[in-house]
Amino acid sequence: MIEEFGIILVRGIGLGAIYTLVALSFNVVHSSSGILNFAQGNMFVLGGFIAFAMSSQVEFGPWMWLAVIPLAGISIALLLTFQGWITLLPLKNSTQQNSWIITTMAASTIIGAVMLLLKGPWAQTATSPFTPFNVLGTRTPAPYILAMIACVFWYVALRLFLTKTLTGLAISALSQDLEAARAAGLRVRRLQLIAFAISGMVIGTAGYIVAPIISIAADTGIKYMLNGFIASVVGGMGSDIGAMIGGPLVGVLSMFAIYQFGGHFQNVVSLAVLVLVLMFKPEGLFGRTSARRV
Amino acid sequence: MTAATLQNAPHARQNWFTSRIGKDATQLWLGVFLIIATGLAPDLLDSSYWSHAFQLVNIFIIASICQNLLLVDAGQTSFGNGAIFGVAGYAAAIATTMHGVSYPWAVVLGLIASLGASVLFALPALRVQHFYLGFVTLSAAVVLPELAMAFNDFTNGIIGISLNFETLHQRSIFGVISPMSLMIALITSVILIVHALMRRSMLGRRMRVAAESPEAAQALGISPGVMRSLAFIIAGLGTGVAGVIYPMIVGFVGPTSFNLDISILFFFAVIVGGRGTLLGPILGVWILYLLPNILLAEFVNYRLIAYGLVALLVMLLLPDGIVGGYLNWRHKKQHGGKRLDLNVAAVLGTQSSALSKAADASAVPAIEVRQGRKTFGKVVAVDNVDLTVRHGEIHGLVGANGSGKTSLLNVFSGFSRLNAGSLHVNGVDITSLAPHQIARLGIARTFQTPRIFGSMTLWENVQIGRDARSGNSKAPIPESAVEKLRETLGEGSPDWVPHGQRRLLEVMRVALQESDIMLLDEPAAGLSPDERKQFGALLQQLRDQYGKTFVLVEHDLDLVWGIADRITVLDAGRVVASGTPDEVAGDPAVRHMFIESSHA
Numbered sequence: 001m002i003e004e005f006g007i008i009l010v011r012g013i014g015l016g017a018i019y020t021l022v023a024l025s026f027n028v029v030h031s032s033s034g035i036l037n038f039a040q041g042n043m044f045v046l047g048g049f050i051a052f053a054m055s056s057q058v059e060f061g062p063w064m065w066l067a068v069i070p071l072a073g074i075s076i077a078l079l080l081t082f083q084g085w086i087t088l089l090p091l092k093n094s095t096q097q098n099s100w101i102i103t104t105m106a107a108s109t110i111i112g113a114v115m116l117l118l119k120g121p122w123a124q125t126a127t128s129p130f131t132p133f134n135v136l137g138t139r140t141p142a143p144y145i146l147a148m149i150a151c152v153f154w155y156v157a158l159r160l161f162l163t164k165t166l167t168g169l170a171i172s173a174l175s176q177d178l179e180a181a182r183a184a185g186l187r188v189r190r191l192q193l194i195a196f197a198i199s200g201m202v203i204g205t206a207g208y209i210v211a212p213i214i215s216i217a218a219d220t221g222i223k224y225m226l227n228g229f230i231a232s233v234v235g236g237m238g239s240d241i242g243a244m245i246g247g248p249l250v251g252v253l254s255m256f257a258i259y260q261f262g263g264h265f266q267n268v269v270s271l272a273v274l275v276l277v278l279m280f281k282p283e284g285l286f287g288r289t290s291a292r293r294v
Numbered sequence: 295m296t297a298a299t300l301q302n303a304p305h306a307r308q309n310w311f312t313s314r315i316g317k318d319a320t321q322l323w324l325g326v327f328l329i330i331a332t333g334l335a336p337d338l339l340d341s342s343y344w345s346h347a348f349q350l351v352n353i354f355i356i357a358s359i360c361q362n363l364l365l366v367d368a369g370q371t372s373f374g375n376g377a378i379f380g381v382a383g384y385a386a387a388i389a390t391t392m393h394g395v396s397y398p399w400a401v402v403l404g405l406i407a408s409l410g411a412s413v414l415f416a417l418p419a420l421r422v423q424h425f426y427l428g429f430v431t432l433s434a435a436v437v438l439p440e441l442a443m444a445f446n447d448f449t450n451g452i453i454g455i456s457l458n459f460e461t462l463h464q465r466s467i468f469g470v471i472s473p474m475s476l477m478i479a480l481i482t483s484v485i486l487i488v489h490a491l492m493r494r495s496m497l498g499r500r501m502r503v504a505a506e507s508p509e510a511a512q513a514l515g516i517s518p519g520v521m522r523s524l525a526f527i528i529a530g531l532g533t534g535v536a537g538v539i540y541p542m543i544v545g546f547v548g549p550t551s552f553n554l555d556i557s558i559l560f561f562f563a564v565i566v567g568g569r570g571t572l573l574g575p576i577l578g579v580w581i582l583y584l585l586p587n588i589l590l591a592e593f594v595n596y597r598l599i600a601y602g603l604v605a606l607l608v609m610l611l612l613p614d615g616i617v618g619g620y621l622n623w624r625h626k627k628q629h630g631g632k633r634l635d636l637n638v639a640a641v642l643g644t645q646s647s648a649l650s651k652a653a654d655a656s657a658v659p660a661i662e663v664r665q666g667r668k669t670f671g672k673v674v675a676v677d678n679v680d681l682t683v684r685h686g687e688i689h690g691l692v693g694a695n696g697s698g699k700t701s702l703l704n705v706f707s708g709f710s711r712l713n714a715g716s717l718h719v720n721g722v723d724i725t726s727l728a729p730h731q732i733a734r735l736g737i738a739r740t741f742q743t744p745r746i747f748g749s750m751t752l753w754e755n756v757q758i759g760r761d762a763r764s765g766n767s768k769a770p771i772p773e774s775a776v777e778k779l780r781e782t783l784g785e786g787s788p789d790w791v792p793h794g795q796r797r798l799l800e801v802m803r804v805a806l807q808e809s810d811i812m813l814l815d816e817p818a819a820g821l822s823p824d825e826r827k828q829f830g831a832l833l834q835q836l837r838d839q840y841g842k843t844f845v846l847v848e849h850d851l852d853l854v855w856g857i858a859d860r861i862t863v864l865d866a867g868r869v870v871a872s873g874t875p876d877e878v879a880g881d882p883a884v885r886h887m888f889i890e891s892s893h894a
Contacts, residue, residue, distance in 0.1 A: 036425050036429075038428075038432075086606070086610070089610060090609055090610060090613055098371075098424075099609050099613060101371060101424075101425055101428055102562075102565055102605060102609050103605075103606055103609050103610075105373070105428075105558070105561075105605075106562070106601075106602045106603075106605040106606040106609065107602070107606065108602075109558055109562075109598055109599075109601055109602035109605070110598075110599060110602035110603060110606065112598065113596075113598035113599040113601075113602060114599065116598065117596070117599070219553075219554070222432070222436060222554065223436060226429065226432065226433050226436060229429050230433075233426070262444065264440045264441070264443050264444030265440075265444060267433065267436055267437050267440055268437050268440065268441060268444075270433070271430070271433040271434065271437050274429070274430060274433060275417070275418050275430060278418050278421055278422045278426060278430065279417065279418060279421050282421055282422055282426075
């Protein structure tokens with residue numbers, strides 16, 4: 001029992017770290033443009049796909065593996081910037097401010113379908129160059145631990161970027177008041193694209209790092225995206241610290257649901273959490289309440 | 295009166311149905327024709343492949359029509375309608391195969407199940423909107439196949455449930471048409487007609503108001519939550535109808551029948567075909583579902599790519615969808631540069647009913663605020679205000695920007711609640727009522743940014759006020775005046791009305807609402823001097839003939855001093871002066887505030 005508890009806790013937090021990474025990558029784009037990218041889940045899986053492609057092509061050790069992390073991040077960042085550019089196109093004329101819900105959903109569908117066509121409905125798995133760790137007396141596959149490290153790394157990096165660099169501050173300004181930022185002469189579109197790129201770095205590296213513990217398939221992404229969103233809502237939409245707390249909460253709960261009820265119920269439990277939070281505390285743990293305008 | 299030249303064909307003498315459908319008629323009949331033709335032609339030509347394909351296409355059209363209703367008429371983004379569809383199909387299939395229920399009863403059970411599912415969808419929609427709702431419903435669509443696997447005692451898991459409806463597929467009617475094809479074509483047509491009728495009904499209009507501006511809806515006494523729930527229930531039932539037919543066509547339900555793809559299909563079909571158009575869902579399903587079927591029959595997997603690519607291209611090139619894009623193009627060609635001058639006074643003002651001036655300009659004030667205080671954080675927007683508005687008076691509310699005029703108006707109409715103090719209307723304490731409840735007590739309002747709905751005709755924009763009548767007004771607007779207004783405005787588009795005059799549309803809406811108290815937020819902004827004069831006369835006439843009470847927030851001091859019975863001057867949330875125009879004008883504090891600045 002104690003051992004199972006350890007597994008639920010450690011892997012739950014590891015899984016939650018993945019959700020947090022998804023949530024962090026959501027937040028960057030959301031704060032700069034109000035967009036929540038529905039394709040984020042498939043971008044995540046594409047990051048994992050890079051790891052799979054590498055590990056199936058060549059035999060390579062931990063150092064080589066580490067060296068490829070930035071490469072994975074940059075590849076997905078480029079792809080996401082392109083997607084962001086397309087998403088922002090119809091937003092120029094102000095009549096279609098909600099078109100992004102549809103365009104990002106379409107992008108998600110396209111990426112998923114391409115994966116399905118290329119690889120078929122069968123899931124691929126990447127192999128990890130690291131041996132499992134021993135945490136709290138349980139053998140834990142390395143990616144769970146690496147996900148937690150990546151999580152902390154990106155949280156700190158984003159924090160520094162958004163508060164200490166000029167570009168980061170400008171992106172923060174967008175989240176406060178888009179019109180004022182535009183009036184102040186900020187190049188809004190370019191900043192938003194940079195936000196998409198950063199989001200791609202986060203999600204691409206995340207997918208690459210945890211590739212060995214996810215099934216790399218067309219229908220995986222959407223589930224990680226949904227759980228990342230749920231983590232975001234639990235913590236408070238747009239709050240990075242909220243994401244750091246919300247992710248592990250949802251992760252441990254997911255693990256518990258798998259252990260207690262079986263894998264088919266993991267997403268049902270997450271959905272129930274989402275609905276309950278939205279019904280009773282829609283601003284989440286760390287969210288800002290926004291006033292209604294008349 | 296230039297307005298009368300607008301429409302040369304008033305449709306007063308047409309029958310009930312045609313006048314109901316209005317400009318949608320062409321699309322509706324074309325849609326019904328297409329559904330029935332494609333539903334029956336394959337049977338007539340004895341092509342079982344196409345019979346099957348179009349049976350499926352038609353029930354997908356049903357589901358997309360419901361998605362259209364939900365997305366456009368009710369403004370709800372749902373990515374999970376496939377789950378409602380699936381729940382209905384599963385429930386019917388389980389009932390009939392495992393519990394031996396006859397299929398008609400299984401259909402009823404399936405519909406009840408879809409109703410349950412749509413209530414589950416509606417619950418979060420009461421609290422959250424937009425992408426939040428998109429994510430919740432998307433999760434539901436992801437979860438359904440997993441649940442079907444998890445409860446394999448009921449669903450047979452991955453093996454699924456097989457059913458046999460062979461006899462319905464026989465071409466037994468006149469030896470050429472199968473009951474199945476006929477039934478589906480008819481049901482699909484009926485659902486399209488129901489949607490068309492609903493759009494032009496009072497319920498449909500209210501839904502659209504609630505979707506486009508919850509504030510305007512509340513000001514008209516509509517509860518947006520009720521509208522959303524109703525929309526989910528109606529759309530859910532319709533989707534359920536499609537869902538219970540599905541097993542009859544395919545003869546099988548399994549977890550793969552109802553995966554995310556089908557929700558995506560329903561949603562994108564509406565986008566691609568044209569949001570808010572009747573033909574949209576039909577065209578959308580054809581393009582997304584049928585086209586890959588014809589062109590790439592052997593590559594089922596290409597279908598998803600087609601969904602995504604077509605939806606993306608349409609969003610970039612034709613944001614209103616194919617039908618919507620065509621309608622816009624035709625609209626521009628026919629009516630480009632058309633301009634319509636509104637003349638409220640000319641329409642409403644010619645009536646002179648012998649109404650005795652409201653007898654109860656008496657003891658009980660129309661609106662009474664005592665020690666009203668409203669703060670936003672540290673900002674005190676309304677600072678211990680005492681204010682009385684008497685029945686049958688035009689009460690001007692003036693002051694600099696940020697002096698609390700609109701804040702006070704928002705308090706009157708319930709959009710913001712006093713932190714301290716009390717608010718009475720006709721002697722009833724309304725301090726803690728919701729806006730739509732206050733509206734129903736007979737308080738109407740306009741907004742600083744007029745809430746004019748481009749998706750509605752000019753008349754509909756005004757008619758939503760008429761819909762909101764409480765019916766117990768002391769002085770109803772005569773039917774003949776309303777009829778005249780209806781003929782003048784007709785099927786025209788709000789785009790024709792110059793921006794400055796759009797708020798007059800809102801004033802007309804409020805007038806038809808027949809509330810005894812009307813709150814007007816800068817109604818004269820954007821009007822020409824002549825129009826202002828007419829507008830002022832109109833307010834006086836409404837006051838004198840119909841006994842209306844007005845609270846008028848306005849920057850045009852000449853107008854206010856010209857028509858108001860009493861004026862209250864606000865500064866930094868406080869009442870500086872209150873009284874008749876002459877009293878207020880003579881007040882030294884007020885002179886100090888206005889004389890220098892207003893003539894600067």
